[in-house]
Amino acid sequence: MGDAPTPVMFAIVTTNKEAVYGGMSPIFVAQDELERDRIAMWLTRITNCIAHDLHNGTIILTVNQAGGA
Amino acid sequence: MSPSGPIDWSPMIVGFIAGFVSRIVSIKSGRSHYPGYPSGYISQVALAIIAAIIGSSIIVSLVSKQFTAATFLTLAATQFRDVRATERTTLEKEEGLILVSRGAGYIEGIAITYEARNYLAMLIALATSVGVEYLGVIIGGIIGIVTIVIGEIYMAGPHMGDVVEVEPAKIRFEKGSLLYVGDVMMMEVGLPHSRERYEQEGIGVIITPKGPRGQSALWNVSQRQAISHEVASAVGAQKDVGYPEQTPLCRMDMPKGSGRAALSILPVQHDVQAVIRAIKKTPMLESGKWSPIRSPILNRKELD
Numbered sequence: 001m002g003d004a005p006t007p008v009m010f011a012i013v014t015t016n017k018e019a020v021y022g023g024m025s026p027i028f029v030a031q032d033e034l035e036r037d038r039i040a041m042w043l044t045r046i047t048n049c050i051a052h053d054l055h056n057g058t059i060i061l062t063v064n065q066a067g068g069a
Numbered sequence: 070m071s072p073s074g075p076i077d078w079s080p081m082i083v084g085f086i087a088g089f090v091s092r093i094v095s096i097k098s099g100r101s102h103y104p105g106y107p108s109g110y111i112s113q114v115a116l117a118i119i120a121a122i123i124g125s126s127i128i129v130s131l132v133s134k135q136f137t138a139a140t141f142l143t144l145a146a147t148q149f150r151d152v153r154a155t156e157r158t159t160l161e162k163e164e165g166l167i168l169v170s171r172g173a174g175y176i177e178g179i180a181i182t183y184e185a186r187n188y189l190a191m192l193i194a195l196a197t198s199v200g201v202e203y204l205g206v207i208i209g210g211i212i213g214i215v216t217i218v219i220g221e222i223y224m225a226g227p228h229m230g231d232v233v234e235v236e237p238a239k240i241r242f243e244k245g246s247l248l249y250v251g252d253v254m255m256m257e258v259g260l261p262h263s264r265e266r267y268e269q270e271g272i273g274v275i276i277t278p279k280g281p282r283g284q285s286a287l288w289n290v291s292q293r294q295a296i297s298h299e300v301a302s303a304v305g306a307q308k309d310v311g312y313p314e315q316t317p318l319c320r321m322d323m324p325k326g327s328g329r330a331a332l333s334i335l336p337v338q339h340d341v342q343a344v345i346r347a348i349k350k351t352p353m354l355e356s357g358k359w360s361p362i363r364s365p366i367l368n369r370k371e372l373d
Contacts, residue, residue, distance in 0.1 A: 041260050045311040051259030053246040059259050 007062040010049045013040045016057035025061075033057075076133060079206050080198035084125030087213030088194025091220055092117035095186055113183075116152060119145075120187045124194025128202050146191060153184035168308050169301035169317055174291025174354045181355065182224070189220050229296065230349025232283030233276050237341045240271040240333060251275045253322040253331035256314070263314050266335060270307070272344055276319075276330040284328040286353055293319035293330060296351050303347035305337030 012020050013028045015036050020027055028043075030036035040051045040059045049061045096113055123142050130138035157180040164170045171179075193216045201209030238251035242264055248255045250273030258264050276296075278284040286292050297317045301308075308315045317334035334344065 037261050041262060044260060044314075048311050048313055050313050052257045053259040055245060 009060055010047060010063050011043055011061040012058060013043070013061070014058040019056050019058050076129065077202075078129075080201040080209065081125045081129045083201045083206060083209055083213060084128070084194040084196075084198025085121045087197035087210075087217060088121030088124045088190040089117055090213075091193045091217045092120065092186060092190040094217070094221065095224065116149070116187055117190055120149065120190040121194045124191035125198040127195060128198045132202060146188075149184065149187050149191075152187055153180045156180040156183045167298075168310075169298050169306055170294065171298045172291045172294030174289065175295035175298065178295075178352065178354045182226075185224065189224065193217060193220060227353045228349060229276075229283075229286065229292075229351045229353060232280065232286055232353065233278050233348070235274050235276050235345045235348045237345070238273045238275045238331065240267055240273040242268070248333060250331035250333050253320065253329065254324070255318050255320050255331060255333050258314050260314065263312075266307070266315070267333070270335055270339065271333055272304075272336050272339065272341055273331060273333045274341070274344055274348065276332065276348060278328055287321065287328065287330045289354065292351075292354050293321075295354060296332065296348055297334075299351045300332060300334055300344050300347045304334065304340055304343050307335040307337060 009023070009025045011025050011028060012023070013030060013036050014020050015030050015033060017027075017029050028039050030039055036057075036059060040061065043049065043061050044051050047061070047063070049063045052060050052062065054060060093114070096110065096117075123145050127139055127142050130136075130142065157176055160171065160176040160179060164176070193213065196216050197209055197213035199209075200212035204212075238253075241249050242258070243249050243254075246257055246259060246264065248258050248264075248267060253275065258267065276287060278287055297319045300319075301317050306315070306317050308317075315335050317332065319330055319332040322329045322331065332344070332348070336344070
């Protein structure tokens with residue numbers, strides 16, 4: 001586990017469309033926080049990625065974080 | 070070349086028994102130790118028999134001037150290098166199949182130990198048979214027992230419990246989503262559902278080093294992965310593919326760098342004492358034993 005894998009941003013889920021801009025990952029726009037959390041959880045379970053809350057209405061999903069295999 | 074008289078078998082027999090016993094007493098079973106099943110035992114026992122025979126027959130063949138035989142026995146001894154590679158390959162293959170991996174350092178440690186165990190059996194057999202050959206069966210037998218005991222003491226190796234203190238701590242969330250164990254930040258949990266589970270069922274412990282040795286072991290990331298693996302195999306981890314944020318984590322108290330570590334786990338069996346026992350029984354890895362004297366961060370006064 002010595003070689004920490006580089007995290008790759010896989011997707012962005014947000015309720016605040018103005019807070020995110022472009023980039024390499026798909027952006028999912030949710031109506032409210034409940035829907036945002038639901039989308040984030042689904043994507044996590046499907047793709048084995050990790051959800052991180054940025055506390056500005058945006059959740060990012062990254063892969064290969066926190067030693068998860 | 071024929072032996073000058075009838076062969077005295079007693080050095081070989083006593084030496085074989087001593088070497089074999091030294092290997093057998095060290096075969097461990099358990100959730101995290103390999104071999105854990107009958108076929109594993111059989112291969113280890115077979116290797117033990119071969120090692121003990123090699124060790125005990127060298128002196129007999131030398132005494133009876135069978136130098137060809139002695140040369141072949143030393144050649145056979147080198148075959149035991151493969152034991153380490155085999156162990157490593159097996160465990161590395163397994164790594165992708167278990168949810169909480171052992172980590173490369175732990176695997177190497179296990180592999181080295183198994184190789185060394187076989188060589189130790191060989192050396193004990195050799196020492197005992199030399200003793201029997203020149204000092205008689207009784208003194209040789211005593212030498213065998215003494216070398217087995219010494220070998221066991223030296224091979225046991227230190228455990229984490231020797232160098233760290235472990236105490237339970239509360240799991241809480243700060244700033245909405247940062248998982249803390251006591252005052253050590255572990256990770257960011259984005260999903261409300263996972264946060265709920267951690268708050269309801271999570272177990273957290275703080276690992277405090279007793280001194281620089283414990284701290285140097287904790288800074289080693291392989292060592293902490295080994296701790297996570299041992300804890301997960303002791304109490305189970307509520308984790309499956311697709312739930313990466315429920316992985317048991319062992320992290321240092323990082324922005325502060327105080328040398329303490331914390332562990333968070335969502336256990337299947339909610340038993341804090343079992344977690345603490347598992348951490349204390351985790352072996353200290355070879356790769357974690359670097360000299361702590363010269364590193365300035367390990368020379369902090371508050372740790373002594």
